[in-house]
Amino acid sequence: MRGMNTAEDALIDVVPLGTAPVPERGRVEALAGGRLVVRAPGLVEVHDREDFLAGRAAGARAALLTREPERAVPTPDGGFVVAGVSSVRALDADGGTRWELAHDRWHGADRAHSVPAVSPDGRLVSVVVPRLEPEKEKAALVYDLEPGRNYTWDELLLLDAATGAVLGRRQIRSLASAAVACWGPDGDAVVVSCWTAWQSWSTWWAEPRADGPHLVGATWMHALAGFLPGGRMLTQRYAEYLFPDDDRDELAVYDLRSGEQAALVDLRELAVDPENDEFLSAEVLDGRHVLVPGRVHPAAGVAELRHWLLDAETLRPLGRVNYPVPVGEDVTALGDGTWLTRDGDRLHRWALGHTGSGGVDAR
Template identity: 30%
Template sequence: MDVDARLLGSAALPGARELLHGRPFEVREGGGHRALLLHGAELEVHELAALFAGERAPELVFPLPWPGWGLGGHSVDPARTFAAFSGQRSVRAVNADGTTRWVYAHACWDQHVGHPHTGDERQVCPGIESGSCRVSDDGRLVWAHVVLEAGDDPGDYLEGWVVLDAEDGRELARLPLPDSVASGSWQLAHPDGAHMGLCVGMGQDGVLVYWGRRDGRELTVHDELNDGLDRILFDVHPAHAGFLTVEHNGNDLQLHALDGTVLAENDEMWWDHSCGFLDGDTVLADSQDDDARDPETPGTWLLDARTLERHGRVRYPAGVAPDGPVRSLGDGTWLTYDGKSETVSRWTRAGS
C-alpha cells in the first residue's frame, strides 16, 4: 500500500543535486548531518539542521587546493578543523584557515601512461579517473584510495588503499589493489569505529567493494563480494551493521553481513542506484521502470530493514514530483531535489 510523505522543510541550495547522487554526507557524533558541496574552487560544509532553519550560508568553507580539479571524494574531520582532499596526484589536508596541514603525494590518476607533468601541482591531466578519502569518525586517521604506481607501461599502473595519520599525513598502512582500475570511488565508515568501506566504480568493467580494518601496521580486508564484480555499496545499518548493495544492473537489492554473507534479498523489481536505511527498521529504495517484472514500478519503496520485504510505496502530495534519487538520512527522514527551483526538501512518513 502507499505511504504518504510529509514535508518537513525545503531550502534553496544551487548545486544540491550532487548531494543526492554522490556520497557527500558525513554523520558525526550526536547524529548531526553534514553535507559537503563542491562549489567552484571551494568545498562548502553545510549543517542540515541549520540549512533547513533558514541559514543559507555554509558553516565552513575550505579552498580547493587545485582550482581546476573537480573530481575525487573529499572529507572533513569531526572537529571541523581540517578537510582531506583527494586530488589527482596527492591527498592534501587543509586547515580551517586555508593553510596546508600536510601533503601525501602519489602517482597520477590519469591512466594514460607516460604522460608528462610540468612540476606544477596545480596541473590537471586529461584523465577522468579519481580516488577518494575519508577521515575516521574519531578524527585520527585518513583513509585514501590512491595510485601507488604509474610508469611508462600499463602493467606499472597499480592502485591502493592507504591509511594516513591525520596529524602529519604519515602512511600507517597500505593495501595494493591489483584488480582495481577505477573511474571513481567513495568510502563509508562502519558503525563499529574500526572498519571502513570502499566502493570502487570501474565503469563497464564492474564494481569492487572492500571492508578494511587497520591492525597495527597491517590493513586487512573483507573482499568476498568481488568475485562477480557487480555489487555497489550504498549504506550500513547503524546498529546491527548489515550493509546494503545493489547489483550493478539493478537486478536485485541485498543485505549483507560484514563478511559478505547475504542476509536478505529483494529481486522483485529492477532497483535503481539509490537506497539506504531510513531508520533502524526500514530501508528506502528507488526502483526503475520494469513492467515485465512489476507493473507498479517505478517508485520509491519502504522495505523491512532485516528481510527487505516491501511495506509500501511512497506517495508525495499532489503536484510534487522529485527530480532524481532520494537520500535516506537514517533518522526517519530523507531528501529529494527539485532541479527547476534548485531546492532540496526533507521528508518523513505521515504520522511520524
Template identity: 45%
Template sequence: MTSTAETPIDATLVGTVGTTGSVTPLTGGRLALTDDDRLEIHDAKTFLSGALAPLRTLPLPPRSTAAALEDGAIVCEAAGIRRITADGRTLWELPHTPWHGCHDEPRPPGPPAPHPGGGLVSVLVPTLAVGGTATARPGGGASGLPYGNDTLLLLDTDSGRIRARRPISGISSVATQRWRPDGALLALSSWTAWYSWTSWWIEPRRDGLHIRGTTAMREIIDFLPRPPDGGPDAPPHLLTLRRAERIAADDDRNELAAHDVAADEPTTLYDLARLTAGRDSDEFDGAFLLDDRHLLVTGRTYPPGRPAVIRHWLCDAATLRPLGRVRYPAPVGWVTPLGDGTWLTRHTGGLRHWSLP
C-alpha cells in the same frame, strides 16, 4: 489487489534549500555541502530551514573531491592528496601517479573517508603496472600510462604519514567507502570499466589492513546500525546493491543483499525485479539507508510507449522487503539520506527535504 510494493506511502515535504551540490551529514549537528569550487560547513538545522549561512567555507581546486574534518578537510586531486586547515592553508601534501582520465580530465574516483574516531583517513591512489616512481606530467596529462591495480592507503590526518597500505584488485573509475560507526571496519567498493563492482570489508590492525570478505558485482551501501536479529552481540551487517549492467550472459539481476562480515555469502537477498512489472522494464539507480529501519530504493520504470517514470520504494532495512511506493507532491531527483529518517532530493532549483508520514 495492490501488491505491497505498490502500497502508497506519502512523503512529507519538510522544506526546501535553494542551493545545489553534494550534502554529507557530519557529527555534532553539522553537515558539509560540496560544490564544484568549495566545501562549506553548515549547522544542519539552519541549513535545512533554508537559510544559507555557512560556518566555514574552504575553496576547492577543479576536478577534486573532499571530506570535512573538525579543523579543515582532506582534498583529493588528480595527482595528489592534501590536508588543508580551517583557514585554507595546506598542512601536508602527498603526490601520486595521476588518475587515469581517458578522454576527460583526470579526477579521483571518489572522496576520501575520514575515520569516525578521527586521526586517520582512507584514500585510494592509482599505481603504475611497471616499477619506478611516477610523477605527474607537466600539464597533468595521464593518457598512455600503464596502470596497475589501485592501492588503499590509511593516512594520519595530522602528518600525512602512511599508516597502512593494501593493493586492491581493481582500477577504479568510481569508488565508494563507508566506515562502520565504531571504526572497526571499512567497507570499500570499486567500479572498474567492463568488470563492474568489486567490494571488500577491511579491518585495520597494527600489522596492516586485513580484508575480511569480498563480493563481486555489488556496491556497498552502508552498515546497518542495528543487526537484523537485533541482538547486542550480533555481528555487524552490510547492505549492498547489485545492478543489472548486462556485461555478461548471466548479469541480468538487480538485488539488494545483507551480509554478515564474517561470512562469504549474503545472509539476505531480495530480487528488485519483484518491485516492477517486468525484468526488462526496470532500472535501479541506488539504495539509501534512511535510518536503522528503513531503506529507500530508487529507479525508473519504462512503460510501453511512454516516457520513463522515476520510482522510489521504501523497504524494511532488516528483511529488505518493500513496505510500499513513495509518492511525492513534487518532482524529485538524486537522494541524500540524512540518517534520521529524513532525506534530501535534488531538483532544478536546489534541494527538497522529505520525511516519512
C-alpha cells in the same frame, strides 16, 4: 512482458517537515555530527544541518574552492582531505596545507579517481591510490598512451590524519576508474568500492589494524550503499550488461565481521517493465527502513520516478512512497529516519507516516 510489482498495492504516506532552498546545481550530502555538505561546481560547503534546513544558512561552517580534477571531503575539525591526480593532501580550517602525500599518477584521465574517507573519530584517512609496476610482465594494466606507464593492482592506504604518515597498505584487485571509501559508524571497518572498466564494481571491507588494513570480505558487481545496525552494510548491484547474464538490479546485506551475505533481493520485484526500469540508488533511512528511488516505464510509455520502502532486515518491499509533491531521483538520508528530496530549487524534508491501502505499517 511486464513484471508484477509486489509492493505496488501498499502506499506509504509521508509527513512533510519543511522545505529549504538549494543552489541550482548544488548537491546535498549528510555528514555525522548534524552537518550537511553542499557541493556545487568549484565549491564545497559544510553547514549546520538544522540551520540550513530552516533557511538560516547565511554562513557555512567551512568552505573550500575546488579544482575540477580534485575530490574533497570534510574532516570533523573543519578542515578537508583532498584527493588529486597524483597526491592526497589535508587542509586545515583556514586553507593551509597540513600535509601532502604523493602517489603514482592516476591512469586514463587527468583527474582524481578516488574519494578519500575520514574515520568517525577523525584520526585516520583511508584512500585508494594507483601503483605503477616497473616490470611490464608483472603489470595488470599496460597503459599504451604513455609508454612505460604500466600499472598493477591499486592499493588501499590507511593514513594518520594529523601527519599523513602511511600506517598500512593493502593491495586490492582493482584498476579503478572510480573509487569511494567509507567508514562504518563505529569506526571498526572501512569499506571501499571500486569501478573497473569491463569488470564492474568490486567492494572490499577491512578492519584497521596496527599492521595495516586486514581484509575481511569482498563482493563483486556490488557497490556500497550504506550501513545498517549490527555491523552490517547494504550494497547495490546495477544492470550494466557487461556480460550475457548481467541484467540484474539487486540489493544485498553483508555482515562486516564474518563477510557473509545476510539478505538479497532482486529489484525486478519493484519493476513495471523489468527490461527498461532503472533503480538509481538505495538509502538507509534508519535501522528498519531502506528507500529505493527508481525510474519505471508504465504502459502509457512515459517514464515515472517512484520511491519504494524496503524492510532493512530482510529487504522485503513494504510499499511505494506516496508523496504530495513531485520528487526526483536524488535522495539524502539524514540518519534519523528523515530524508530529503529535491523539486527544482527546493529541498523537501520527510518522515514516514501512516500507510494507505495495503495495510503495511512502515512507521
